[in-house]
Amino acid sequence: MSNEKENDMNNAVSAVPSPEDETQDVGGIAGKRLVAFIQRIERLEEEKTAIMEDIKEIYGELSATGFDKKAVKAIVRLRKIEVEKRREADEILELYKTAIGMS
Amino acid sequence: MSNEKENDMNNAVSAVPSPEDETQDVGGIAGKRLVAFIQRIERLEEEKTAIMEDIKEIYGELSATGFDKKAVKAIVRLRKIEVEKRREADEILELYKTAIGMS
Amino acid sequence: MSNEKENDMNNAVSAVPSPEDETQDVGGIAGKRLVAFIQRIERLEEEKTAIMEDIKEIYGELSATGFDKKAVKAIVRLRKIEVEKRREADEILELYKTAIGMS
């Protein structure tokens, strides 16, 4: 699948910029670099999507195990906020320490 | 930092029990499973965040190399639409096949 | 229904003033303007709801006529994607033109 996909991407990249292909590499080198960048981005976005699916799957398991999906989501959200709060608190603490020469 | 964080999270879990949580007992089986689920989710969300940062970074490189960030984003979006379109087209084709008994 | 409703709305507006509302005075100019804005919005939202119901109705007809609702939805979606794609492509083209000073 991934090989096929890679090829797809290359083709699509050259297909996208303009109906006429000569716009693609006005600058040859630059075009290649652009393609490389785009491929890196798309690779990462695939990974991201995969992870999002994994997460969804876990919520599915959760649900199947009898847990309340919505509730667990709320917990996760709360915990994220909690972590944020602590991070901020630490930052403030650092500032204070710096201010009184304890850094 | 990460160890500290993990501990933080565990503490937070026990600190924020959902009302309808089936673990009346802190050491209960259900409670352990819930914690495990939550940890898996949070691990994945961390990964997701990391990937998002990577993507952002690449756009930064792009930009620094002289490419127009906005344009590249548009290209990536366009290519994503392409994939979407294919998906839709396939779905319709399947529906048609089913409709005429070719499924 | 509509007369009753209109009255309702006016009452509700005076009943639910936002804390930071600049009208300290119930009959204030700002208050009147706010009410006018809200009424315009609500009127449009009613229209929107009506249209959504119409669409739903058409799908009902479709279905009753023997068409596969799901398939038709997929077609409509695909066509929408088509439009989207064109929009994106145009945007990219514009960006390119700008980039090479053709804007």
Add this chain to the structure above:
Amino acid sequence: MSNEKENDMNNAVSAVPSPEDETQDVGGIAGKRLVAFIQRIERLEEEKTAIMEDIKEIYGELSATGFDKKAVKAIVRLRKIEVEKRREADEILELYKTAIGMS
């Protein structure tokens, strides 16, 4: 290669919308009806989109006039709930009336 695919897709898409596309269905009539349905739907969706834009515009005006967009949205939401609540209350009242033979 991908161009081939492109063409495939485009064909599939263009097979759907054109009113004068007689290849779509051997039965002709059904195809025409389908096209008609799709056009009605798309027309309504356009209207819906236009209305949504109008609403957005009003929020823009609001904002420009010094009102807090977010707050006004909250008000509108509240009022919608209010209306819903009343509707439900009326329904219940109707049920009661029916129950005691006052309908």
Add this chain to the structure above:
DNA sequence: ACCGTGGTTAGCTTTC
């Protein structure tokens, strides 16, 4: 440097 804007993501609602 801030505001406003657009785009992305997550949550909610409704449908199948």
Add this chain to the structure above:
DNA sequence: GAAAGCTAACCACGGT
């Protein structure tokens, strides 16, 4: 109960 569409919150970016 899963899936999709809609809506609302968030965030990052560009303009001023």
